[in-house]
Amino acid sequence: MHVAVLGGGYAGLLVTRKLEERLPPEDEVVLVDETGDHLVQHELHRAVRYPDIVEDISLPLTDLTERATVREATVTAVDTDGRTVELDDGTLDYDACVVALGSQTADHGIPGVEEHATPLKRLEHAARLRRKFLDVVETGGGTVAVAGAGLSGVQTAGEFAALAEQEGVRDAVEVVLVEQADTVAPSFPENFRAETRDALEAYGVRIETGTTITEVREDDVVTEGGSFRYDMLAWTGGVRGPDALDGIRRDVRADLRLADRTFVVGDAARIVDADGERVPASAQAAVRASPTVATNVARVLEAARNDKPVEHLEKWAFETPGWLISVGDDAVAQLGPQVLRGSAANVVKSSVGLTYLAEHGSLRNALRVLREELGDGRVIPEP
Template structure:
């Protein structure tokens, strides 16, 4: 009897799981890949499009260039998952039955209940988002003058916010545009997951790039042209990009599985409470013991995808499942044309310096993206993308 495995999503989790499953599944299995986009976006490099939309061809990969000919691809949006009937309901296509399901449909940007945050800001979760940010920044720069400069505000100073602010500053410098760039963070310091060493290095690099940094005061409301804060005076903006945190996709809100903020709860085997449903990537909260969960990062999704694929095969064969523990291999952050590296490991070997920048960090940052592209396609495509990374 043929076993049907269905993978949802074309992000890091979905694309990684499909690539691994194609290697591991036997000839008696059927693999179906479902995604609302017919391409994979190298999301942690999507900020490059803010400066130059021409790089989109290098950081988007058609699914046809990832999957094998035997894998069926369905270009559609997930509406619901019926775990009792083992059916995935789609927006326009017929429902799809499954024997095993891998859910990797990413996340949405959290608004934290802030008034107006769901209506007014731009977000960066897709190719269209990145292109829209570029267009709005370019338009604001075109309408601004030296006496009345465009105000571009990035809310949330995590990885995405920092890299986006750096790209906007690079756009300003390359086009000599009358733009002021401000990065806003509610917590006392930027890059909250990091320690003081990388926080200081990132702050120094951002300030050298001409990015104003406002910390330790949360946004309490957003209107169509201004932001209000808990303590400081409100500030006006021409373009506002919000990158603060993640929540699960709305389509998982009604699924009959344990979830928190629409993110499916999963054990360290990547298995949800339903033994035939596995959850990976930003849409999941994977237990790491001691009430800890894996971080919603590209690095975690890459790692989890391989283990989930292996465990789907093991489950279908009645074998014990592997457990997964997230391995932090360091932090790589780009700020325009430069980068910061912190506590980086390569093949289990730590870099001799904890935090460094300039060309070595930039090469490592490019290398990480290139390795991922090569993993799901080949090194020829990865090298073609090198200049854009």
């Protein structure tokens, strides 16, 4: 049997590792990724301030898998009826497939976004944002704008504010966070939103909520209530599906099945779980759904081997212990009903990052990332 896993992000990597454990050795698992590296996405914003962190958050997929074949290619289309994947370098047939291609930044059809704004989805985006920020500093300062105040936007604004402080230009660089909703982190509980706003304001970030952007020009952002000038613009205003799925985040139920032998997981999907709840697009959800996908792939392949229908597919319900967000060197963590801020939240967030990297990368990478996050000269021994 031939299994294709499309995408080497959180969901794709973890599904692949589970399939390596569960499928018989004669089954072939091919992991397709356009870079061949696994990006620890929840640490990407750190690369704006600490460019050296890149080597520790971008890990070769060949080092993270056991027997899967890693194929470096771009997925251009998925034919679920014909069970084929179109790649930029050929075609891949499959008996079962997992689409884990993640999401793209959505511009919502707003004129000028693609031409004038920079998203934060890839390493090159982080490098570009850092260069643009330092250009603003070199020309005497100005306005650094971030559009979208979800988790990514909050963390990006926090990094800019911390970098301004680090460069000694806090008074010369104004960081503005713009959000269409009436609050930052609008998808989260009220106490989490309040602490997040306080953390941003403590860094001097100007928050403009209830502000709808209608156009982006070379030097100014047009909103329904007027316009404001900017010197650089980061765009984190929502997500859309991957190009291989026509830019659509596909709707799936709790078994995560897109078609007969095709599953979708992670940000590429809009999931309604076993409790009937809409699952947020997040790394946490992608990680937690992966075991269910691997189980269901194994079941459809076993049924196919025996020429029988699938009797039962596992259904997934999203349960979260809480949420974490960085705001520069500060952090906000929600654990159950309790919201932590500052050093306590930083301990929680660093622990999550350490655990992930130690499990899926290496302890050396994890300690290097922690050293960057501490940022205070503390010596942490290499393993």
